[in-house]
Amino acid sequence: MQDKALALIGAEVGEGASDPGCKWGARALRERGLAEFLARPERPAGWSSMVRARSAQSAAERLDAVAAFSSRLAQAVTRALRRGDLPVVIGGDHSCAVGTWSAVAQAHRPGGPIGLIWVDAHLDAHTPATSHTQAPHGMPVAALLGHGASALAGLYGWLGKIRPEHLVIVGARSYEAGEKALLERLGVRIMYMPEVQRRGFGACMEEAMQRVRRATSAWGLSFDLDALDPVDAPGTGTPVESGIGLQAALDALRDCARQPGCAALELVEYNPAHDVDGRTALASFALLDAATPSSTAPLQRLVA
Template sequence: MLHTPRPVEIVSAAIGEGARDGGCKYGASALLAAGLAQALSDSGCEVGARTMVTSDPLQATDRMDTVARFNQALAEAVAPLALTGAQLLVLGGDHSCAVGSWSGMAQALRPHGRLGLIWVDAHLDAHTPESSESNAPHGMPLAALLGHGSAALTQLFGWSGKIRPENLAIIGARSYESAERQLLESLGVQVIYMEEVARRGFEDCFAQARAAVTAGCAGWGVSLDIDGLDPGDAPATGTPVAHGIALAEAMAALRSCHGDPRLVGLEIVEYNPLHDFGGQTARAVIALAVAGLGVPATAASAALAARPA
């Protein structure tokens, strides 16, 4: 059965203050300049107006305050977009932006049910300010979404636990600290480490994760950190980690999401254009976005035929 393609709303999450290397703040602008929106349109997507949220450290007291203020603004921008029924494409920015992205989507879905989330990343991103030696906010978003950490991040919209542990799955982790792993294990979060991904294949692991996070949920999404991919395919990120997920496998898994009416959004983060000599990683990100949100030829043709003359 063919589904009518939904429009795609692009949200630029321009923040780099949460990372050690802040060049990812310019990632969304660079990707749009490289033709991402046009590539989606060429694939059959109806691309809506673009929304940009930008961090402003001059208005903040410190790094964490910058991240908190930004995520509040991002969440408030995302929530009404999610209510329109469009699929959202959030372009980071460092991964701290995930707090705002998924808090906004969870708020929009809250009257209808829970939000599920697949997190593709080389890292666990489950530190709290107390457990993190680096105190880098881009290492804290998952803990915050689960309700642990700074209240400025956990209490957006006045409630915590935007993602329940049983509706979260992490794929591809291979660089993390014991405190993060202990927190996730204590909560019962499903983590499919890179060793298992290499053995079973990413598509199989993604299918398992999707079945888990969507159970009983009103909607679900994917947050994909570019460092989850193998650096040979996508080197332009601030924290590359060897032996990652092959780009071709990631694209194939995202294509499996086509036609799922509960897919509310795809977030792609940590692309750093300052390291992208020759544009290899920009092309990889564009390919991922089209794989996840682009319209298959048969569905695009059916939608076109159904339009009034």
Template sequence: MATNPELNPLITTFPPSGTQSLPTRKIRVIGVPLDMGASRRGVDMGPSAMRVAGLEARLEALGHQVKDGGNVAVEVAETQNVGSPNARYLKQIADTCTRTAKAVTKALEDGMTPMVLGGDHSIAVGSVSGVAEFYRRQNQKIGVIWIDAHSDINTPDTSPSGNVHGMPLAALLGMGPEQLTNVLGYSPKISPENTVLVGVRDIDPAERANIRRAGVGEVYTMRDIDERGMRAVMEEALRAAGRGTAGYHVSLDMDWIDPEDAPGVGTPVRGGATYREAHLAMEILADHGRMLSFEIVEVNPVIDEHNRTADLAVELACSAFGKKIL
């Protein structure tokens, strides 16, 4: 019996296990080891933990070209003035976000897909601003898929903690202090109708009002995922974020996943997405092919178990960039 596919048309050759059939990308990894936006310290080590988990090698195994751009400069919290208790370390966070935005814009100018590693979720002000700026120059707008246990749409006036990692989405929509809303000199960065929250389950009372005031297009809670399933939710979310846009930025907070699977996160909340639900969401993202940029935040090795959460973060990044089961 012939075993050469050229001699036997019934034999199909398959790519090696773990490879993907989607177009390959040039990816630039950008670390932002910031942990001044939260009360619990440790997420500044998140970028290193994900690198140690083999991020670059595992993406390259899928056929992508990966260049690690190093870390954005971040001040050390112990050397800084906290500032206002309503928005702790606001100036330092805004400065870091400005540097992050410029690094992200530069990656896109160089024809690369930015992959930003946090750090706490306040860095998203920089990540999204950089992507939005690049496409604004081309008279295009972007959508945002915000995958998180929290809505992060507080302002200094509504925040019960003063932690800026609970404010980035508000800032990107033009709400909150000028230091954050006006990064790169304009505001807002995104339109509410193209902003989608996925998997939220812990929202402050004032944030509910802020969501309505901002006019956020789609908000999918964990109940929606429970009742309707991840596929239906993600398909609708991607349609909303992609409508009339160049594509979308994906901001993945690892606390979206249940602490059983992701124990090492900045603000764990029970009842999150399961391991397979999380992978399915990323696989659907890859299938649509309109992701412009990607970030993973809130990995905290200090409270992790044998780097489990960072390893899962890298797995999910691979699924988002096209890794298939078969």
């Protein structure tokens, strides 16, 4: 059986964050050999695009730069989808999610809405009205739900790329009242970290998968490395204590990869300047290996 080729897309954007270091995350993983690591005989993997945001200083410039970047990233994702590949977007700060999931929602629109699992220490659901920093990487969830800056939310000329009932956020433990209020008003299912610790990440992801597959045409996963415990992933944009353990994440992502209907994957917020002994790079490799569906069992790969 032939698996979909993995189209790795580098999202070179750091303008969405206060520390722009994540801009160079995709390039660093590329230079470490990510594509070669993920490629298998029956499932090619290669970098299909590197999309870079123009640099920006002021809050207004940054929002403009991220909006322009989002539509270019969306074009790269669309090209991969049209080829029949599985887009795997590598960040970059999390503002890249606007381009990624707008493109996937647009491509699937005739067939129905898409579901999205958002694994993150944060809610990323600010609007310019609630954000203290005005940093666009704190806004992609709100934008995808159709709220906040129209330059982000209005890609392709329509709002609500993800419906609230088709979104699940897992691992949140650092957030502000304004974004939490928006998500609760919309009825988004949020599994905060105490629930993840009580039930286990695997059980939470199983429930999340059921929810995002219910009445949708496809599902996607956006994984922010800051969801992991900083011990396993110190090199992220905004580390937060008491996160998900790497092993639990790998086990759960392997289960996710068995579910049919994966539309795209995204791994974001790798900041090579903050990495320690390449630990976060290796975690990124392992997470992507676990999350990419392949008809070859791991054991067969070892034997081969």
